[in-house]
Amino acid sequence: MLVPAILRKMRRQPIIISILFLNLLVFSLYFTLFSYEGLSSSIMSPTAKFNNIQAGSNKLNDNHSNYFTSNSNKPSISSLLDKLAFLNENNFDDMSNNLYKKLFSSDLTNSNWRFSDHFVNNKISLDISAIFSYVNKRKSQHIYDPRITMTVYLNHLNEKFNTEDSNEIPFSWADWVDLSALNPFLGNDKSQNCYDFFHNYDIDIDTIDNGKPFSEQYKNTYCIDNEDFSKSEHGNFINKNLLPGFNFHKQLSVKSNFVGQLYNAKSYLLSFAQPPTLIYFLSDNGTYFKVKPYQSKTMMENGMFDSFVRKPAFKGFNPIEEILNLNKYYLLHSQLDFKTQMIDSNSYELSIPESRFIFNPDELFHYLHTKKIENLEPNEASFLEGIKFSQETKSEDVVKHFTEVNVKWYAQFHDHEIRENGAHYDFRFFSGFLSEMPESEETTVHSPIYDPNIAKQSPRVDNKTKRQTIILSHMAHTLFSLTFHDGLFMWPAHGSLLAWYFNAISFPYDEDEDVQMPIEDLAKFCLKYNNSMIVENPRYGMGKYFVDCSSSLTHRGKELGNNNIDARVIDIDSGMYIDITGLSVSSDKLNRENLNKFQGWITDDQLNNYPLEKKDNNEEAGDENQQKEEEEEKKKEATPEEIYNTHKDYKIYNCRNDHYYTLSQLSPARLTLFEGAPTFVVASSKSLIEVLDTEYGKKSHENAEFKDWYYVDVLKMWVKSDDMNAACHEYQKIAGNTEIKFDSVTSCYLTNRTTVLSELIKNSVYDITKQSMLKNENGDRPQTNILGELFRDNQFTSAHQREMKHFYEGYEWAESFNDQSGIPEDWESVAKWMLEDHAPPRLAMLDYLIFTEKEDQGEEIHIL
Ligand SMILES: *[C@@H]1O[C@H](CO)[C@@H](O)[C@H](O)[C@H]1NC(C)=O
Ligand SMILES: *[C@@H]1O[C@H](CO)[C@@H](O)[C@H](O)[C@H]1NC(C)=O
Numbered sequence: 001m002l003v004p005a006i007l008r009k010m011r012r013q014p015i016i017i018s019i020l021f022l023n024l025l026v027f028s029l030y031f032t033l034f035s036y037e038g039l040s041s042s043i044m045s046p047t048a049k050f051n052n053i054q055a056g057s058n059k060l061n062d063n064h065s066n067y068f069t070s071n072s073n074k075p076s077i078s079s080l081l082d083k084l085a086f087l088n089e090n091n092f093d094d095m096s097n098n099l100y101k102k103l104f105s106s107d108l109t110n111s112n113w114r115f116s117d118h119f120v121n122n123k124i125s126l127d128i129s130a131i132f133s134y135v136n137k138r139k140s141q142h143i144y145d146p147r148i149t150m151t152v153y154l155n156h157l158n159e160k161f162n163t164e165d166s167n168e169i170p171f172s173w174a175d176w177v178d179l180s181a182l183n184p185f186l187g188n189d190k191s192q193n194c195y196d197f198f199h200n201y202d203i204d205i206d207t208i209d210n211g212k213p214f215s216e217q218y219k220n221t222y223c224i225d226n227e228d229f230s231k232s233e234h235g236n237f238i239n240k241n242l243l244p245g246f247n248f249h250k251q252l253s254v255k256s257n258f259v260g261q262l263y264n265a266k267s268y269l270l271s272f273a274q275p276p277t278l279i280y281f282l283s284d285n286g287t288y289f290k291v292k293p294y295q296s297k298t299m300m301e302n303g304m305f306d307s308f309v310r311k312p313a314f315k316g317f318n319p320i321e322e323i324l325n326l327n328k329y330y331l332l333h334s335q336l337d338f339k340t341q342m343i344d345s346n347s348y349e350l351s352i353p354e355s356r357f358i359f360n361p362d363e364l365f366h367y368l369h370t371k372k373i374e375n376l377e378p379n380e381a382s383f384l385e386g387i388k389f390s391q392e393t394k395s396e397d398v399v400k401h402f403t404e405v406n407v408k409w410y411a412q413f414h415d416h417e418i419r420e421n422g423a424h425y426d427f428r429f430f431s432g433f434l435s436e437m438p439e440s441e442e443t444t445v446h447s448p449i450y451d452p453n454i455a456k457q458s459p460r461v462d463n464k465t466k467r468q469t470i471i472l473s474h475m476a477h478t479l480f481s482l483t484f485h486d487g488l489f490m491w492p493a494h495g496s497l498l499a500w501y502f503n504a505i506s507f508p509y510d511e512d513e514d515v516q517m518p519i520e521d522l523a524k525f526c527l528k529y530n531n532s533m534i535v536e537n538p539r540y541g542m543g544k545y546f547v548d549c550s551s552s553l554t555h556r557g558k559e560l561g562n563n564n565i566d567a568r569v570i571d572i573d574s575g576m577y578i579d580i581t582g583l584s585v586s587s588d589k590l591n592r593e594n595l596n597k598f599q600g601w602i603t604d605d606q607l608n609n610y611p612l613e614k615k616d617n618n619e620e621a622g623d624e625n626q627q628k629e630e631e632e633e634k635k636k637e638a639t640p641e642e643i644y645n646t647h648k649d650y651k652i653y654n655c656r657n658d659h660y661y662t663l664s665q666l667s668p669a670r671l672t673l674f675e676g677a678p679t680f681v682v683a684s685s686k687s688l689i690e691v692l693d694t695e696y697g698k699k700s701h702e703n704a705e706f707k708d709w710y711y712v713d714v715l716k717m718w719v720k721s722d723d724m725n726a727a728c729h730e731y732q733k734i735a736g737n738t739e740i741k742f743d744s745v746t747s748c749y750l751t752n753r754t755t756v757l758s759e760l761i762k763n764s765v766y767d768i769t770k771q772s773m774l775k776n777e778n779g780d781r782p783q784t785n786i787l788g789e790l791f792r793d794n795q796f797t798s799a800h801q802r803e804m805k806h807f808y809e810g811y812e813w814a815e816s817f818n819d820q821s822g823i824p825e826d827w828e829s830v831a832k833w834m835l836e837d838h839a840p841p842r843l844a845m846l847d848y849l850i851f852t853e854k855e856d857q858g859e860e861i862h863i864l
């Protein structure tokens with residue numbers, strides 16, 4: 001049954017017929033005569049490596065232009081540099097125009113994978129030895145390739161749709177996250193029980209009663225040895241060979257070193273984590289498939305993988321094709337999609353109803369209370385439970401909901417001090433510090449093996465910026481697209497809003513994102529997505545995000561201050577997250593300072609009548625205010641109800657961390673893009689600037705220098721200051737005056753933008769090729785890959801330029817030249833363009849990792 005597909009392939013590639021034929025024989029034998037268990041290891045070629053899967057995938061991408069496939073005669077490096085000669089022209093505008101012309105020329109697009117605007121490495125070919133290797137390895141190790149998992153699950157889902165009209169599918173976290181960090185503990189001689197684990201990872205066990213055997217102290221340690229675990233109900237789902245010896249039920253209650261936290265997290269996901277309540281597979285134009293997972297063994301052991309690869313139509317793993325093949329009858333789409341509302345409104349601007357900031361869960365979700373319990377969907381039942389729990393919890397009893405990584409500080413790893421402390425990672429999905437991950441990965445795609453021996457062989461510390469930027473970009477893109485098409489208000493806030501102001505893309509140094517929602521939208525979001533997994537549209541990448549809403553949603557004030565965040569969307573590959581805060585009426589009283597910020601936004605009467613704290617008034621009152629003071633004296637301390645009603649009346653809303661806004665500071669909200677996805681920004685430019693000034697100081701949005709980054713207006717992107725300095729140094733050499741001293745990057749750049757920029761870009765081109773001969777004299781490579789990023793950002797940053805010029809008089813970062821991006825000038829056309837689907841402005845993680853690895857193996861890479 002498998003034969004036709006293979007034969008078709010052979011006809012195209014006669015030279016390797018014999019090899020394929022051999023494989024074919026082995027493959028048929030394997031699938032017809034042996035069960036997985038019966039497959040003897042002698043059938044596997046000892047040299048077959050999982051790496052073959054990656055190599056195979058590259059070969060298959062024959063319709064994408066990338067360096068693996070373009071085999072025409074490539075010009076030499078000197079001709080590459082010739083082509084850059086235009087950069088030495090002195091006319092600045094010409095230079096910029098030429099730069100953009102060059103970026104969008106088909107020459108460049110066709111000659112280098114970095115200039116692809118889509119996810120390139122998205123599928124895995126029919127490479128039999130690689131598939132054998134995958135099957136075989138998964139018997140004794142944890143390995144993870146998201147393309148295989150997603151293809152197999154989606155294919156099974158389609159079968160359930162078509163044969164049983166059901167969306168229930170088996171699920172195992174071991175298929176969906178990279179647990180390979182646990183591999184060093186697999187096998188009898190390497191397994192560690194709980195006691196060994198605590199001992200070896202520097203975990204304080206003072207609190208643990210040493211008198212008792214360790215296995216009896218489960219309640220304190222949250223750890224259970226294999227023997228006991230295998231007898232538990234969870235034990236039924238996990239192959240004993242894949243258990244590390246220790247099994248964690250939750251996060252350790254004491255600090256450990258970070259590798260200890262990593263193993264703790266991976267073991268928890270393997271052994272105890274419940275499947276998500278629902279899985280949402282996102283597709284095009286705001287559509288999605290909704291799936292109910294149930295706990296199961298992995299796809300290797302429950303028959304899903306086997307049944308998929310035995311299909312006559314099997315020709316590799318292609319998640320994009322698979323999601324497009326799913327039965328469209330089950331494709332869902334919200335009728336409240338803002339896209340439709342925007343087009344209907346014709347103004348690309350929507351008012352946010354006041355009612356969305358007033359939280360009456362019993363009223364809002366009344367329809368759920370009228371349902372019979374047995375008719376509630378799983379997410380509905382747990383949401384009602386969550387709200388009830390929140391309502392019944394007293395403010396002084398609310399505990400912190402979210403758990404971050406909790407490492408001993410200061411921490412050392414591989415003989416250096418660790419630069420991160422864990423606060424930007426959710427504990428459960430922690431895969432190690434991004435700044436400590438090796439760049440290339442031997443057997444896995446998504447997380448490294450923390451094997452000291454591997455680390456010694458290639459002692460490279462990855463530059464975490466790139467990974468971090470990719471993860472946040474794809475996560476934000478997914479979340480904003482999702483809520484926009486669901487008709488739920490959400491917009492970038494705090495640091496994310498400031499980043500939006502510059503170029504509508506996150507700062508490269510951001511470690512998380514912040515977004516806000518009106519409380520009603522947030523509650524509906526939690527009803528739909530709490531504890532669920534959202535899977536990025538595979539056209540763009542392989543991101544998977546877990547939603548976690550707090551258990552105190554009905555508490556709208558600061559209280560003990562340990563739940564400032566209402567919900568979190570977490571990248572399950574790394575644990576990085578986006579913080580969501582709800583805005584609502586509350587009975588948290590404004591202080592004098594916060595009240596004064598509302599001058600011009602509420603009436604003077606309202607300002608004067610606001611029931612401030614007594615002591616606030618006294619501080620203010622001078623002798624001449626005696627009369628006023630006496631008046632205030634007469635006022636009683638306002639009750640929480642009175643404050644609540646005042647805020648409701650004044651339309652003042654706050655998050656749980658002292659950020660207050662009036663309705664007119666938030667609404668109407670205009671369409672915009674952030675990270676390439678449609679979202680909102682307040683339509684009033686006065687409000688926008690005030691909010692930024694209040695939070696970050698008056699100069700924040702005018703300042704090109706931040707930490708060690710520099711905003712290059714012409715490129716519309718942030719560049720490492722070191723790269724700028726290097727370019728300045730080159731400029732001094734060109735100008736023949738190495739004595740020139742600049743007091744800042746800005747002053748150097750402004751002295752001769754043309755030359756500095758052209759040096760900067762030349763350096764960046766070196767980075768793209770990664771050829772060793774192109775390192776500079778110190779053997780360094782620039783840190784910013786300008787051309788590659790510019791190509792992908794350009795349409796987004798150009799659309800942002802058009803928008804800002806239209807709406808913000810005196811926009812500091814306005815550029816006048818035509819940037820060749822093809823984005824129209826008028827707002828209405830820009831808005832229409834914004835409403836279409838776009839890929840995120842960053843590479844997919846798989847493209848980044850795999851190609852990085854190839855480059856580092858010293859393969860020749862040519863561009864132009
Ligand atoms: C590549 O494109 C050609 C023509 O557009 C098509 O016939 C062929 O099937 C494609 N190959 C793959 C592997 O998608
Ligand atoms: C999504 O919308 C675009 C533009 O309206 C359309 O061309 C495309 O076919 C749609 N895709 C799907 C899968 O419906």
Ligand SMILES: *[C@@H]1O[C@H](CO)[C@@H](O)[C@H](O)[C@H]1NC(C)=O
Pocket residue numbers: 461462463464465783
């Ligand atoms: C990576 O970038 C950081 C800044 O984020 C820089 O300080 C560091 O030197 C770079 N590391 C390497 C190994 O290139």
Ligand SMILES: *[C@@H]1O[C@H](CO)[C@@H](O)[C@H](O)[C@H]1NC(C)=O
Pocket residue numbers: 382383384385386387389526530531548549550551552553
């Ligand atoms: C979300 O799920 C978590 C974990 O089950 C639960 O503790 C929390 O109460 C839920 N929140 C809401 C708003 O339902």
Ligand SMILES: *[C@@H]1O[C@H](CO)[C@@H](O)[C@H](O)[C@H]1NC(C)=O
Pocket residue numbers: 090734735751752754755
């Ligand atoms: C910038 O520097 C280049 C190289 O030294 C020089 O040819 C050019 O005239 C300078 N331009 C300006 C505006 O100073």
